[in-house]
Amino acid sequence: MNEKITGLGKALPPMPASFEEKVDAALQSLEGRKRPAGAKGGAIAAVAAAAACAVLLCVPAVRASVANLFGSALEYIAAPASERPAVEGVEVEKVCAGKAFYQTEKDGEWVRDVTIRIEEALYDGEKLYLKYVVDGSKAGMVTDDSALSEGVPVGGTYEKRDVWRGSVTFGGGYPVGDMRGRGESMEQGVLTQTAVYSVRAGTNFFDWYKAELTIEFATFTMTKVEEYGWEGDPTPAGSIAVPFTFHSSTSVKIEEGEAQTVLVGKAVCTDGLNQYFGNNLVTVERDYAGTRIFVKEMIIKPTEIGVTLEMEVPAGMNREQADSLLKSIDMKAYIDGREAEYQDIEKDSVYGYGMEDGQHTIRDLRLNIPFPESGARTLSLIPYVRYIESVDGKPVVLGARFDLDGMPEFAEHVFADSEMNVPLP
Amino acid sequence: MEGNLGRAWFAQQVQDAKQTMFRMAYSILGNIQDCEDAASGAVLHAYEKLRQLKHREYFRTWLLRILKNECYALLRRRKRTFPLEEAVLQTDGTDIADPDLHRALMRLNTRERTSIVLHHLEGYRVEEIAVIMGKPQGTVKSWLSRGREKLRAMLEEKES
Numbered sequence: 001m002n003e004k005i006t007g008l009g010k011a012l013p014p015m016p017a018s019f020e021e022k023v024d025a026a027l028q029s030l031e032g033r034k035r036p037a038g039a040k041g042g043a044i045a046a047v048a049a050a051a052a053c054a055v056l057l058c059v060p061a062v063r064a065s066v067a068n069l070f071g072s073a074l075e076y077i078a079a080p081a082s083e084r085p086a087v088e089g090v091e092v093e094k095v096c097a098g099k100a101f102y103q104t105e106k107d108g109e110w111v112r113d114v115t116i117r118i119e120e121a122l123y124d125g126e127k128l129y130l131k132y133v134v135d136g137s138k139a140g141m142v143t144d145d146s147a148l149s150e151g152v153p154v155g156g157t158y159e160k161r162d163v164w165r166g167s168v169t170f171g172g173g174y175p176v177g178d179m180r181g182r183g184e185s186m187e188q189g190v191l192t193q194t195a196v197y198s199v200r201a202g203t204n205f206f207d208w209y210k211a212e213l214t215i216e217f218a219t220f221t222m223t224k225v226e227e228y229g230w231e232g233d234p235t236p237a238g239s240i241a242v243p244f245t246f247h248s249s250t251s252v253k254i255e256e257g258e259a260q261t262v263l264v265g266k267a268v269c270t271d272g273l274n275q276y277f278g279n280n281l282v283t284v285e286r287d288y289a290g291t292r293i294f295v296k297e298m299i300i301k302p303t304e305i306g307v308t309l310e311m312e313v314p315a316g317m318n319r320e321q322a323d324s325l326l327k328s329i330d331m332k333a334y335i336d337g338r339e340a341e342y343q344d345i346e347k348d349s350v351y352g353y354g355m356e357d358g359q360h361t362i363r364d365l366r367l368n369i370p371f372p373e374s375g376a377r378t379l380s381l382i383p384y385v386r387y388i389e390s391v392d393g394k395p396v397v398l399g400a401r402f403d404l405d406g407m408p409e410f411a412e413h414v415f416a417d418s419e420m421n422v423p424l425p
Numbered sequence: 426m427e428g429n430l431g432r433a434w435f436a437q438q439v440q441d442a443k444q445t446m447f448r449m450a451y452s453i454l455g456n457i458q459d460c461e462d463a464a465s466g467a468v469l470h471a472y473e474k475l476r477q478l479k480h481r482e483y484f485r486t487w488l489l490r491i492l493k494n495e496c497y498a499l500l501r502r503r504k505r506t507f508p509l510e511e512a513v514l515q516t517d518g519t520d521i522a523d524p525d526l527h528r529a530l531m532r533l534n535t536r537e538r539t540s541i542v543l544h545h546l547e548g549y550r551v552e553e554i555a556v557i558m559g560k561p562q563g564t565v566k567s568w569l570s571r572g573r574e575k576l577r578a579m580l581e582e583k584e585s
Contacts, residue, residue, distance in 0.1 A: 017449040
């Protein structure tokens, strides 16, 4: 056996010339490309260059006097991300809450409720840039990364409108809905823009496909908020604000084992497998006492939070019981006390290396939940066990609560190309 | 820190990693044509993301992780047409020096096979494989352990 492992190279074909040629061709194709631009640091030009889904923005613009209001924003942009000041009370809300409809390729069902949320407004002294996300998660869609609009010159025509009306089109340009808003502030601009997004749609990977979403919106009103920001005049469609409380860090880590949930007490488990096969339900009593669930890592990205959990079961729990428990674990997530929907959960059943059954078992759970609105302070994760009723009046699970602020930078061995963000075909 | 990493440096690193790239891609995909597609996609993707590489000494691990993602993306697409096992069994083994070991290796699941190739053939440490595969070290150890056990069983069965 050891000899075979040593000769493992003989088990694989030699690298064919065609493979080398294909790699060489890829390398040669780089010669015509520009050097990749850095996207960190908040520099407008760099961020704009990184915006793959560039937005054509044509704006009658904000009148010149408004430009003075942006003076301090320039300081914000110039400052390193870690030094950006936070402004209490500035919230980011959805700007346009329209209903978008489109027809899936597969089953012809219509989905709706697409939200456009501005995450960041930047001003470089001349132009205004909006960074925003199309959120179709409620409609079963997963959007691509947030987009940054092209800069809009500030100054020039200023128009006041009490009621505006926009529309959202999807795919082949179907008119798909209305968006309404109203603003009566003194400082009101009219912003009309067309955005092209790549949108992943569908409830699982194989249903995803790319589509174009064309959005025309908006109206915004701005009033100065303290020293560094502005917030929009509330309208039925929401408001625009400069989210200085947006977390500048894109990835953070909770130290392993820091927050943990301990399952306590015995539980009555109704066997779901028998239910599936139409047999009689079987009720068994299992002892999950001592089972620990703890956060191994947490990665915050612009559109999602990825949480990797580990589950450790105590000695005495055999493989069957551990597998059953793993399959039954689900999660509720709360952001600042409000329940958040999560989009995906991956369970990977793995036994510890070198361990015998029942000695020590580790399970991984991974779930991605939508990124909290800017300014969110806490994330609460409440693991719970389906099919299980607690006995003895004791809770089956305990929750874990994490402070989203002040997390240390994540270790360098985590890359941006994590499995959570596998590029789509 | 590594902002001055140039195209020439990048190209040289990729050239040096080609053999490992092929073996890893083949371990996952079992199909030379797909390996070529995944590798070229990974090269382009890596170059676009080069600025995100903080330390040049981690380049190869970083590149292999991107390649792994490309391979899995290909796998997901291919599942709609025919399973990996069929493609593997279609391999006639003409260019393979040890067809028995090849067949045994290809009967492992993808993660076990990839871990074994990276560890026992390419010499990567468990912690490096964990980074490449995006899984905890304990998980990788488990893949290696079970993969070796399965290989042992299959080869012993063959010999008997």
